[in-house]
Amino acid sequence: MSQTELARSAPPAPKGPVEEFTTLAPSPRELMKRRAKSHIGFIVGMSIIVFFCIVAIFAPFLAPHDPYDQNLSARLVDPVWGAKGTWSNIFGTDAFGRDVLSRLMYGARLSLMIGFTAAFIAGVIGVTLGIVGGYFGGKVDAVIVYLINVKLALPVILVALSIASISGGSILVLILVLGLLTWDRYAVVVRSLTQQFRDQEFVLSSLAAGASHARIIFREILPNLTNQIIVVASLDMAIIILIEAALSFLGLGVRPPTPSWGLMVAEARAVMFFKPHLIMVPGAAIFLLVIAINMAGDGIRDVTSPEGRG
């Protein structure tokens, strides 16, 4: 008896076609989770950001000293790895005898707060203009493109400097200025993406179902832009943190004695050849946060982008 015959005499197995929907591909959320788990840049970047956020939020509980407390008898103490370092001032003290680690922790609050809020303001302005221009096109779009071009022609640092020097360095002014000066990137990206989505058949379907333009913008187009907006926002935040540090360094941002990383670098200038750690420590913090934000932003793009078309 041949093998075929043997098998054929066996009880008839599932005859006919199996149900079509037995297996489903993993959902976009599941895919995202999987990709996030294997994306090293995303994990590292996100962990650093989360670490900085925790430090910033819980600074009052975590900081070993009051960041404003001057102790003139313990000025310019070496950090713990220095010759005369102690564990009570891990990063040493500055020229006024203030604890560098505590100032760094409070400085993180300021940097992150300014970064988040300014990037948010810029995002709201840029996304609104970009989506309106991209969706409606025509004359509305022409005006918005003109605005973007004007904005692109403005030198950000110089304008920020001049406004800060006129109005004085309040944090609120700083946030508004930075927000109003960095929306162009959002607008450019969102506008071109919206133009692509506007002609997709799912937007046409929604129009044909009688949806209003506002509904299409908020329900159909905006959800498709979120990951790109997050990526732009991360880049924007990194830039804002750098500009804030630069402005504070130049004495036109945050006013002393408020703890700000840029200000800490500026204040350490006088003693940078004797006590290099006073520049290196806040400098390293700025570097670490900015690079972490960029890594996370890149990661978000990689983790979220290749879905949709599967």
Place this chain on the structure above:
Amino acid sequence: MNMAAQMKDAEAPVLEVRDLTRVFSIGKSWLKEGKPLRAVDGVSLTVKRGEVLAIVGESGCGKTTLSRLMLGLQQPSGGDIRVLGEPLVGVDRKAFARRVQPVFQDPYSSLNPRKTIGQIVGDPLIIHNVGAPSERLARVETVMEQVGLPRRLVNSYPSQMSGGQRQRVAIARALVMKPEVLICDEPTSALDVSVQAQILNLLQDLREELNLTYIFISHDLSVVEYMADYVAVMYLGRFVEVGPAKQVLNTPKHPYTQALLDSILTPDAHLGLPQLDLRAGFPDPLNPPPGCRFHPRCVKAMDVCSKSTPKMVRIDDTDVECHLYPAKD
């Protein structure tokens, strides 16, 4: 031109389009007037309940513009669209939406990748403020069952589905508001052969079950023959031949229809490639040829063809626009 007129029962047509025209202005700027492009140029059609009218023609013939006009996505430059006798030109898009719904070609771009199937299918109900959430869900599930999608897919995303399943979702969304007319624009040309058959069968079943009326736009005449009761052949914005599918596809009258039919490639391995009676390429729609627009490509072109525009003539039950069939007047 009125196909319903010859029908014996006096039921009112579901969809009636009269002298529909859409002119685009090409190259218009703030300084100069654009050149007129007559994408749809005086098209009339009538479809009764449960019937399928297929529109065939090459790309650039205006069939996509015509479908957008009939969906209310674009405003006509002239003419009239009525559903169940009720005029729809110039009214709110929402009123249009309740009557006429689309099924598009590409099931990959016609579903929002960020929404679940339930949200996609149920969206029109929310837009039109129909029922409570639980009633809406019930309706969504009913429609999903009608198109052969199991209920548990309500919370899955388009990216989890195959092309055929996606096209079912698109059909479910079109049906959820119980429209009179479905405009299917190449609904199967992006699908694989075996899936195409499933979707065509589904469309036929739904038509019988729900007594739907279809406008079926396609370039595949074998598919058209399978689906359609009536066929309209479109060339450069005009219908050149309209009639019952059997007549148009078996005894074509217009030379262009003949060429389209000749170019059907049936899977018969003993036949070679067909010889087409067709000259030159597709004309520039911005500079349509004078007289009959088809004459530069027509092998039967006569002197009169380049001079005057032919009139629509009825032969048997088919309307033809060609000088080969002179009008009796």
Place this chain on the structure above:
Amino acid sequence: MTRADSGASQTSEPVIDVSGLNVDISVPAGILHAVSDVSFSVGPAETLSLVGESGCGKTITSLAMMRLLPRSAKLTARHIRFDGMDITNYTEKDMTRLRGNRMGMIFQDPMTSLNPVYRIGDQLEEVYMRHRNASRKEARERASFLLEKVGIINPAQRLTQFPHQLSGGLRQRMMIAMMLMCEPKLLIADEPTTALDVTVQVQILQLLRSLQKEFSMAIVLITHNLGVVARMADKVAIMYAGKVVEQGSVQDVFDRPTHPYTRGLLECIPRHGLTAGHDKLGSIPGIVPSLVGKVTGCSFRNRCLHAEEVCAMRDVALRPVKDNHDYRCLFSPEELAGAREGVAAQ
């Protein structure tokens, strides 16, 4: 390179001879067996068609012949002989000399396969100058000659135009002219007419046919359109889930389809003059299985009307229906035909 005798003397020698081709692609979920055990050969002036639905491996097979597979893909084969030479282990440099020169490829979308920033003429001439060390003048002459060949009326003017100024049909003619610049022995055409109108499709196919005779080219035609296959090809290989499930001459396969998948496909398509009325079309329920990981048994079994338990257990080799007509199924042609009628009778 004389044309006159090449066709006559080499009829027995295939232009391309692929044997035991496997392509494995590594994807996050594992190894995807995109193509397994594919063998075929195409002689001069002969057309082989690879047919199947999306994801069946037909495009990967064609890319494997050109050695244009993505980096994540691993190619193994008993041999891929092109014009007598085994190119399986050719380096990228060796392949560059063949591609565009002795083997050409045209794609579905003529819009994206021509570079939009260069004039048509420059794109055509560049190929010829690179492979043949020809002067610009010689290249231009050849380009105008070929544009006339592909039915373009005023070549001199067309050569100075950019791709976006041409219609889809014209662009596909340009692509064909570009492929012919170096008189390739093998032309791989991946869905060359799918994006075109029906009348243009017929004209382009006619053009390919006549050029093939004139230059005695071997053509590998990749398509999902069974009408195009029947009218255009000499041989056909039906692919499903990375494997050839039936292959043979077009007449044999279309007149006597044996594998259940081939039969299903042929029943799916509406036919002019035959499927009028609203009869049900045949359809193949179910979807293509995942090709990731080890695949045992017949991959069509979950959609097959004849499937029995044994289909899941044993791998099936191609076996003959008759000479030069093979299929991949455990059951005999008679069993398949008989069961079919049984089903139809119900």
